[in-house]
Amino acid sequence: MGREGQNILAKTAFLIIVAACIVSVTWTGGADTSPDETGRVAEPLAGTAWDLVAFRADNGSVVAPLHGTAPLIVFGESGTLTGSAGCNLYSAPYRINDSTIAVEPVVATAAYPAEEQELVQQESRYRDLLVAAASYRVEGDRLTISGPSGRELLVFARAEQPESVPLLSTEWRLTHYTTGSGSTVASPVPGTSITLVFDDDGTLSGSAGCNAYSAPYRVNETGISVERVIATKASCAEPAGIMEQEGTYLDLLRSAAGYRIVGDTLAVIDGNGRAILFYTARWAEGPEREKP
Known part of the structure; x- marks a missing residue:
């Protein structure tokens, strides 16, 4: 896959539920857990998107993602998270209960630019850390995901809303x-x-x-x-x-x-x-x- 194709995959990371066919995607401004009109409590991460800024490397150090290949995560309204791992697109069911989070095995595309071994390793590590998630916290525009021991695994910054195209007329x-x-x-x-x-x-x-x-x-x-x-x-x-x-x-x-x-x-x-x-x-x- 060429650089143009890589950029297309990296910038997309689809997937927020689109209401009633062609209604614009709704993004929340924070972790709002107030009841909606039906009395249900809103899932706090639903409708938010985040860019990875740091992750725990294999040797235990905290490092930044490769330049221009930062993974993106989008939390959907129905318990599915999706995004770009840097080059490839991925999707996985997730569950949240208070401050705990569980992510099921990730399904991802499998295309890479030629001779991009570092990117391959980064994507594999990112997916492994995502599935290892046990808890999370949101502080302002930062989302931190930690493992079962409480050790920080992934740190994200809030992403801007991408411009989406409609389901119909496309x-x-x-x-x-x-x-x-x-x-x-x-x-x-x-x-x-x-x-x-x-x-x-x-x-x-x-x-x-x-x-x-x-x-x-x-x-x-x-x-x-x-x-x-x-x-x-x-x-x-x-x-x-x-x-x-x-x-x-x-x-x-x-x-x-x-x-x-x-x-x-x-x-x-x-x-x-x-x-x-x-x-x-x-x-x-x-x-x-x-x-x-």
């Missing part, structure tokens, strides 16, 4: 998808293009690589459901693996339960809180789909 191009049990992430087969468009009549459509597909969909404030995916019946022989990829993609789309958008990146999430499909925005020519 053509989305698949960049990564999960395989197997959802623990690994793959890129589309070279030479294939998988797209997704949400229309305001409640129908989504696109190309699955070989065949065109469509399906009714429903969204609410916290999720999305896809029903009765219908596809054409063509069979493509090339490139190798295109039909297997298409089958996997359509199965993943059927299991959609939620979505997140930050910047020009969309992630579709399943019922277990795992990001299963990753897209980037692609604006078609013409007045109806212009880049904001």
Whole structure:
């Protein structure tokens, strides 16, 4: 992956719940735990984003991230955190109870610029520390995550709100998808293009690589459901693996339960809180789909 691609991945880190299709992302200004209109107590980190400024290295010292590759973390409204580990995108379910936090195993993309061993090591260390989280505290514009012993592992500074694109009126191009049990992430087969468009009549459509597909969909404030995916019946022989990829993609789309958008990146999430499909925005020519 070239430097431009790295910058695109590093700046995105999608994923704050978008309310009612195209409503702007809401970011909280602090750890507000006051009850909402229904009497529920708000999860204190939900809707906030943070840039990593320091982390605990393998040798125990506290160091700053490599220049230009600082990981970003975004806490979603439904118990899913997502972001950029510096180059690759990641997602994981999380739970908070008072000052304690638990992060489940991270699902991440797996692309790196050539000869970037330091970045590979930094990303691996960052993900390990994130899963080791046991407690947190917010002091002004600083978020500190500590391990079970109380030792500080990760220190973040509050990030500015990225400018997001709408779910509708955008053509989305698949960049990564999960395989197997959802623990690994793959890129589309070279030479294939998988797209997704949400229309305001409640129908989504696109190309699955070989065949065109469509399906009714429903969204609410916290999720999305896809029903009765219908596809054409063509069979493509090339490139190798295109039909297997298409089958996997359509199965993943059927299991959609939620979505997140930050910047020009969309992630579709399943019922277990795992990001299963990753897209980037692609604006078609013409007045109806212009880049904001």
